[in-house]
Amino acid sequence: MAESEQTVIRSSVPAKQGRDFTITLPSSNGTYEAVAVLEHNEDAAQPPRLVKVTRRPVAPPNTASTAEKQRTIHIILSVGSGHRKAEEFFEKAVNPLLSLLYRPEGSQIFQRHTTQSETSILELTNDFLFPAANSGKPLRIILLSGDGGIVDLVNGLSSKPQSHEYVAPQVTLLPLGTANALYHSINANANANSSTENTWGLHALSSTTCKPLPFFTASFSPGARLLVDEARAEEALPTDEQGNGKLHGAVVCSWGMHASLVADSDSSEYRKFGIDRFKMAAKEALYPSDGSAPHAYKGRVSVLKRGDGGAGEWTPLPEQEHMYVLATLVSNLEQPFCISPASKPLDGSLHLVHFGPTSGDEAMRIMGLAYQGGKHVDDAAVRYEAIDGLRIQFDNGGEADADGRWRRICVDGKIVRVEKDGWVEIRREERRLLDIVVA
Ligand SMILES: Nc1ncnc2c1ncn2[C@@H]1O[C@H](COP(=O)(O)OP(=O)(O)OP(=O)(O)O)[C@@H](O)[C@H]1O
Numbered sequence: 001m002a003e004s005e006q007t008v009i010r011s012s013v014p015a016k017q018g019r020d021f022t023i024t025l026p027s028s029n030g031t032y033e034a035v036a037v038l039e040h041n042e043d044a045a046q047p048p049r050l051v052k053v054t055r056r057p058v059a060p061p062n063t064a065s066t067a068e069k070q071r072t073i074h075i076i077l078s079v080g081s082g083h084r085k086a087e088e089f090f091e092k093a094v095n096p097l098l099s100l101l102y103r104p105e106g107s108q109i110f111q112r113h114t115t116q117s118e119t120s121i122l123e124l125t126n127d128f129l130f131p132a133a134n135s136g137k138p139l140r141i142i143l144l145s146g147d148g149g150i151v152d153l154v155n156g157l158s159s160k161p162q163s164h165e166y167v168a169p170q171v172t173l174l175p176l177g178t179a180n181a182l183y184h185s186i187n188a189n190a191n192a193n194s195s196t197e198n199t200w201g202l203h204a205l206s207s208t209t210c211k212p213l214p215f216f217t218a219s220f221s222p223g224a225r226l227l228v229d230e231a232r233a234e235e236a237l238p239t240d241e242q243g244n245g246k247l248h249g250a251v252v253c254s255w256g257m258h259a260s261l262v263a264d265s266d267s268s269e270y271r272k273f274g275i276d277r278f279k280m281a282a283k284e285a286l287y288p289s290d291g292s293a294p295h296a297y298k299g300r301v302s303v304l305k306r307g308d309g310g311a312g313e314w315t316p317l318p319e320q321e322h323m324y325v326l327a328t329l330v331s332n333l334e335q336p337f338c339i340s341p342a343s344k345p346l347d348g349s350l351h352l353v354h355f356g357p358t359s360g361d362e363a364m365r366i367m368g369l370a371y372q373g374g375k376h377v378d379d380a381a382v383r384y385e386a387i388d389g390l391r392i393q394f395d396n397g398g399e400a401d402a403d404g405r406w407r408r409i410c411v412d413g414k415i416v417r418v419e420k421d422g423w424v425e426i427r428r429e430e431r432r433l434l435d436i437v438v439a
Pocket residue numbers: 078079080081082083115116117118119120145146147148149176177178179180181413
């Protein structure tokens with residue numbers, strides 16, 4: 001075999017013509033690169049298969065980044081995410097690539113964590129990752145999960161005050177969840193171009209280019225409760241200095257139709273249907289079995305605009321009833337579902353998408369436009385604007401919904417039920433918590 005190109009792994013099954021793709025990754029020491037051929041799965045919701053990987057020297061070697069060598073690499077496998085393929089994809093594709101890219105140190109610098117429960121990532125972050133980052137240790141986290149994994153990292157890393165030594169961990173996202181909104185939004189340009197491959201995050205595996213992850217804080221009135229265990233149980237939220245509940249997110253905060261369908265579809269029964277679970281729950285919400293119109297959600301919504309960067313002003317929306325109230329930091333909530341076309345990858349902008357009570361057919365029509373590259377934002381029924389904060393007050397001097405299911409708020413897939421006279425307020429954050437590795 002020629003010294004310049006060495007096959008390191010070859011699968012016994014050759015790639016089928018036209019469905020394979022190639023990625024080239026720099027090694028950690030900068031002296032060679034890995035060229036990996038992968039084959040897409042026939043089911044686009046399933047990860048690709050590694051067919052072969054070769055290594056070839058780089059001339060001249062790029063050994064500029066020595067900081068990279070000092071980073072401990074944590075691999076988190078969220079085995080409950082999506083189609084539960086995190087472990088298999090790691091063993092068959094990611095691990096062989098990492099072993100090649102990080103020679104000769106290899107396994108010595110990797111620490112592998114496999115989730116055991118819903119709270120594993122939060123516990124790992126609280127007990128280990130945050131203390132390490134806060135004492136100045138540079139970390140790289142390779143996260144095989146959906147959006148839930150990143151929201152746990154964000155909440156764990158932000159739960160205690162940062163020291164001066166804090167070093168923002170670098171996170172490489174491998175989209176093993178169901179919707180993977182953050183991943184698809186970061187790679188949204190690539191997805192708009194059908195000739196560009198979805199590499200399942202492998203293209204960024206050894207990149208040293210990072211961007212800070214924008215995030216927001218949602219504050220809740222003290223009676224708000226986090227719903228857990230498929231809403232069979234509830235928990236108190238972590239609190240801020242004023243005793244209000246708080247939760248951080250990096251994707252979306254919503255109330256109304258979106259929050260309800262995320263909440264209603266979050267059961268092991270619905271999860272079997274993959275991404276279709278959202279559409280199934282939407283149909284049930286929009287066409288109630290008693291033939292009535294979809295629910296009109298009651299509350300007072302206000303938006304914060306800072307304009308010049310000052311304290312800003314809260315402006316109430318004129319409507320007292322709503323169907324869709326959603327603030328987002330990302331462009332795509334699923335790969336084909338472009339909720340905020342003006343949002344650019346990791347740009348930190350927060351956008352409001354809002355429309356009032358309407359029929360099931362009309363709501364389906366509007367949502368259908370989001371699947372056409374975000375055309376819903378040009379529809380007369382939709383309010384779409386950049387904001388700095390959003391506040392919902394349930395008892396606004398009039399009637400609040402009596403049934404708690406109409407007062408559920410979604411923060412990146414987590415569901416919080418607010419009390420009848422309660423409120424929720426979200427604001428963009430300026431702190432730097434973690435960086436996302438981009439190619
Ligand atoms: N070993 C495990 N046992 C029980 N629950 C788990 C385990 N591993 C992960 N989970 C839970 O499974 C859920 C997976 O959420 P995640 O967001 O990663 O995937 P998803 O919901 O399929 O994707 P997305 O949020 O992108 O639609 C989280 O609530 C997580 O806590």
